[in-house]
Amino acid sequence: MFEFGEERFFTSAITVDNVIFGFDDGEIKILLIKRGTTPFKGKWALPGDFAHPDEDLDFASARVLKELTGLSNVYLEQVQSFGHPNRHPDGRVITVAYFSLIKISDFALQASGWASGAQWMSLKDIPELAFDHNEILDACFSKLQRRVRVQPIGFELLPPKFTLTDLQQLYHAILLPPPDKSIDKRNFRKKILAMDLLIDLNELQEGVAHRPAKLYRFDPSKYRKLVESGFSFEV
C-alpha cells in the first residue's frame, strides 16, 4: 500500500477552526469559547475540532458551527490553512480556518461538551487566544474586509429587514476606515441603491426615538441578475 517510508508521514492530525462573525450594536463581534480541556485549558479560543476520519473539511467546519450555535445553512468560507510545526503542543496539527457570518438575532448557544463557555466578544476586545488563534482571526477578518467590497455577503450579518443606516454602520464596522476616509453617507446610499439589490419594503422602523427610517430587504435574485448582466458588486 505504501511506497517505502511513506507511512512515516501518516502521523498528523487535521482540525478545523471557525471564526464566527456577528454584528451587534454597531460592532463586529466574534464568538469565542473558553477551552475546557488541555492544552490551553481555561483560555479563550476559536471554536474548532478534529476532522473526523469520514468528514470532508467543509463538513467538519459546518458540524462545529451547528454543535455550538444550532445553525446550519449559514455563510461559511474556507480561508487558509495553518501548519507551523510547533503550533500545537500535542504533535503535528494542521488547522483549516473558516469564517462564517451569522445573524445574531437568529442565535441561541447550544449546550456543547467541548466548550465550558461561549461568548461574543468585540473585535477590539479580543484577548490573547489559545494556539495561533489570534493570527487565524486576523487572517479571517482581513478576508472578510476584502470580500465585503466585492460580494454582497454583508447582508448575512444583518437582520432580514434593515435600514440604510444599519447597512452603512455594518460597512463602517468591517472596513474600519481612518477618520479622513470615513464612509460618506450620501455616496454610500447612492452606490448601494444604484446597484438595485434592495427591495423597499414600504415599511418604517418602529419604536425608535428619532424619525423612523425606511426598511429594506436584500434580494439575492437581483444580485444574480446584476452579475449575469456583467456588472459587479462594489462598495
Added chain:
Amino acid sequence: MFEFGEERFFTSAITVDNVIFGFDDGEIKILLIKRGTTPFKGKWALPGDFAHPDEDLDFASARVLKELTGLSNVYLEQVQSFGHPNRHPDGRVITVAYFSLIKISDFALQASGWASGAQWMSLKDIPELAFDHNEILDACFSKLQRRVRVQPIGFELLPPKFTLTDLQQLYHAILLPPPDKSIDKRNFRKKILAMDLLIDLNELQEGVAHRPAKLYRFDPSKYRKLVESGFSFEV
C-alpha cells in the same frame, strides 16, 4: 500528553500541491509532472509532496517548486485545502494547494527524483490528472482570474520588458472573456497607463516583422504609492 482518545486523530498526512502557471505563446500553461510512483503511476499530476515534520506549509510548497524548477523568490500563494476522506488511496491525506507564477524565460527544469517527466501544458489541453488534481487546478485558476483584476500580479508571468500588447494578451489568456466581452485594446491601454505603474523604457522591440512596439517595465514602487494614496489596481 493526549486527552483520552485524541491520539486516534494523529493518523493523517499533509501534502502540498503546486499549480505552477506560466505564459507563453499567448497562452496560460501549467507545469505538470508524470508520476513515477504509485498511486497513479504514469499519470499526469500537479507537482507536490508530503510536508516534512519540521516544515511549515509555505516552506514545503516553496521547496517543491525549488526542487522542480530551481526557482525561489517567486510569487506563491496558498489557495485552498482539499480533504475529502477518499481523495487519496493510501489513507487520509489533506492537501494544501498553492499557485505560483513564473516567467517561463527564467525556467530550467531540474532533475528531480520524484517526477519521471515534467512538461508545460496549455490550460485547454489538460488531461485527466491524478487524485483530485483537476479540481485543484480549477480552483487555483479561478483564484488567479479574480486576483489579476485587483492586484498587479500578472507582471510575474511576463518577461521583465514587455509591450502593451503582451500585457493585453496576458489578460486575455487569463480572463478568457467571451467574444462579445473581449478586452477593448484602446480602453485597456488607457486604464493601464492611467494607473502610472509602468516605466517607459524608451526602447523598441527588436527582430519583429511588424512595426516594433515600445517596451515597458512594471515598477513595484509605483504600485506601493498607488495603494498608499488610496487608489487601487483594477483591470
